[in-house]
Amino acid sequence: MPARIFDRQEVFRLVEQDLAQLVEVLPRQAYEQVHLPGAINIGLRDLDEEAPRRLDAERPVIVYCADELCDLSPRAAARLRRLGFRQVYDYVPGKADWLAAGLPREGEAADTALAGDVADRNVPLCTLDQPLDDVVDMLDETGRRAAVVVDDDQVVMGLVRHREAAGHTGGTVGDTMRPGPVTVRADQPLPPLLERMTQTGTAAVPVTDPEGRLLGLLERDDAEHAVARREAMVH
Known part of the structure; x- marks a missing residue:
């Protein structure tokens, strides 16, 4: 066998x-x-x-x-x-x-823009029991709008948005995070994904591998720029 x-x-x-x-x-x-x-x-x-x-x-x-x-x-x-x-x-x-899982690929369609290609791999991370004030400070320092909550295996647990967390004082990330956020796989084509994000008002979505581990955070602004560049190259 x-x-x-x-x-x-x-x-x-x-x-x-x-x-x-x-x-x-x-x-x-x-x-x-x-x-x-x-x-x-x-x-x-x-x-x-x-x-x-x-x-x-x-x-x-x-x-x-x-x-x-x-x-x-x-x-x-x-x-x-x-x-x-x-x-x-x-x-x-x-x-x-x-x-x-967003691993390298070859072939005629290999240059098609996918979620994993555009997702920001340098994402602010935090854990459930981390003090919320520390996360707010981190977002202030980096100018980021959200942090991804992960466990010890980098599995996505939730999202902490700056505008929501900044209105709270004290407590932990688990008290304020948005649990169970929608995620997408790295091989999602950008144009239809961007359309869905626009329709639902989604500003950012975590990109995960098949085990639910974080690969990066795809922000709508970045997706829009990538799609625009691709269309400009085609025309």
Whole structure:
């Protein structure tokens, strides 16, 4: 049975250090649109002919497809084992997981502006039990409008907006924060996301990975500028 990999950072490490061969087994059109850096494309039906020619049977091979519900990569991994490849790994969450985490990408659509590309990674952070006055001071010093509340694992717990926090004295972040804020994944295209933010009056939205960990904060002003630049380049 081929080994299964769920950790995208482990896939990233193995490929970046040239310790494994990366293969997307989706149809060519999907691969050409966007794929993981360094991946080659061998469709499931072409494995018997192309794998022995394009892959080194003595080196580890990582295969992936669309997502955890797609069965192409486990089938491809099993087939590669039958073809004599000894070290075969199935990156189970696949391309959807990789893109949602804002990791590098290649392909024809790789330059499409996404939420993760524009989100500010240098975000003011605070914790639930932190004194609220300290957070207000931090926002005053940095000129920021909001801080993101996270736990020890960087999972988003809430938002503290300056205009709301400044009206309180004493207490902790947990007393004032907005719990359970709406978040978006890093692979959300900017134009429709900006439209939703404008319609709902949302000034900023946290961008998180599939585990709910903070990647950055996307402010509407930054999204507007990015979309405007992209439109100017097109025209």
